[in-house]
Amino acid sequence: MxxxxxxxxxxxxxxxxxxxxxxxxxxxxxxxxxxxxxxxxxxxxxxxxxxxxxxxxxxxxxxxxxxxxxxxxxxxxxxxxxxxxxxxxxxxxxxxxxxxxxxxxxxxxxxxxxxxxxxxxxxxxxxxxxxxxxxxxxxxxxxTDELTGISNRRHIFELLHQICQDKDAQPEVHICACLMDIDHFKSINDTWGHQAGDSVLANLARSVRSGIRLKDGFGRVGGEEFLLILKDCSIKSAQKQLIRLMDRIANSSLLEGRPEVTLTMSAGLTDIRTGDTTETIYSRCDKALYEAKAKGRDCICINIHDRISLVRTDLEPETSPRDRKPGVPGRAA
Missing domain, CATH: 3.30.450.20 (PAS domain)
Structure with missing residues (x-):
């Protein structure tokens, strides 16, 4: 100039x-x-x-x-x-x-x-x-996923592949990925029918999408499983953001006409490192999610260098108070 x-x-x-x-x-x-x-x-x-x-x-x-x-x-x-x-x-x-x-x-x-x-x-x-x-x-x-309107499996994995390339070019940038799954989703379909289950999936997807940043990626990878990509975000920050999202979901009514029905989610979180591929990232997230399910659900497990640690969302002081005991009245168990 x-x-x-x-x-x-x-x-x-x-x-x-x-x-x-x-x-x-x-x-x-x-x-x-x-x-x-x-x-x-x-x-x-x-x-x-x-x-x-x-x-x-x-x-x-x-x-x-x-x-x-x-x-x-x-x-x-x-x-x-x-x-x-x-x-x-x-x-x-x-x-x-x-x-x-x-x-x-x-x-x-x-x-x-x-x-x-x-x-x-x-x-x-x-x-x-x-x-x-x-x-x-x-x-x-x-x-686009036809049911929820968010990214489908193909698109979210294309974004993840681009993220891997960006990470290799800028190794100092923090990026995280998280696999999220609705707890006991089968009970929704069994109790209220598959149309109700579809409504829950669509409402949950819109709720999460509106609660994250524009640059973050969010897509449905299959069934009741979703993949979240958090750019410029450390593991600690990602953990806090996930707790806020999971509280938002648990305190929302996602089934029209049934305000007593609430849901929780389990999550497997990992950081994205140089040299990662979509396969290695998804594998770490999947292992962490499996562990979260095994630990009782409604929690986050973090996979760092294949070492998995548990984060119980009800122990986080920033969350809003709510009963997280399994099988409470009104919760889809």
Whole structure:
């Protein structure tokens, strides 16, 4: 940058007059900067700095902004959040209520901050648009768990593979992975039916997804088993975050119409090291999860260098008080 060139002033001026939508979101996905074009299209006031989720929820409720083709805004938010902010670059087409089409590019820094730039492509020939839209829909379907709307097994393992490569390139960065499993899930299906079980899985997935950072990965790997990837997170920090998530789940009603039914989870946690592969990471998590189940469930086991230690979530002072004894009335046992 040339000294004394007035670059800052001119950049501000250009951002004010360009038709391109420009916005910057921080690691918590809260808007930190947006030019007039972005604020106009997405109905954000000049002095407002909402989160990405808040922008889309209120616009959806008002019938404006982006076209959202989903029966549930919660499911749509969970699905998009499973892909948004997970890779350095992402581009896609988006249509706006009223007929406008945008080409959107998201660029993410290692610290989680995101630059969003969108250009109006409405006037460009739409001959190949249907093909591109069909491609985007197919890509989304290939990455999304149909029941829960979060990452499916294939996508979460692709993210884990990328994490391994990032770790090799930046060995000083702390990253953790955790395998989580619903305790006694079979009793839900046996007592209330498989449709109730499906509802529990979907509600739990959305609850966890909304309780973690945008840059973290979360996906369903099969049945009632989920994989969580925590970036820029030490084992100690991961442990605290897991306790908060597990308390959140245990203190929530995840089965509609049955507030007395609550659930707990068991978790197997490990750190990601240089030279790791998806197989070695999953194996350590799986061994720790198996140990957590063997120790009575509703707890976290940590696998460090194949040495497994138990963390009982009810001994953590930061958690909210709740009875964790197995078989208490109202708990799915």
């Amino acid at each position: 040339q000294a004394g060139s007035g670059i800052q002033e001119n950049l501000q001026g250009l951002l004010g007059v360009t038709s391109a939508l420009v916005a910057v979101f921080d690691a918590d996905d809260r808007l930190q900067f947006a030019n007039e074009s972005f604020r106009s299209v997405f109905f954000v006031g000049a002095d407002e700095y909402p989160t990405w989720e808040e922008i889309f929820r209120r616009n959806h409720a008002a019938g404006r902004g982006a076209v959202i083709k989903a029966t549930s805004i919660d499911a749509w938010i969970a699905s998009v959040s499973s892909r948004r902010g997970k890779t350095r670059h992402r581009s896609f087409e988006s249509d706006i209520i009223g007929g406008k089409w945008l080409w959107v590019t998201e660029t993410v820094q290692s610290n989680g901050w995101m630059l969003l730039v969108a250009s109006d492509i409405t006037s460009i020939s739409s001959t190949d648009r249907e093909l591109r839209i069909d491609r985007d829909i197919a890509l989304k379907a290939a990455q």
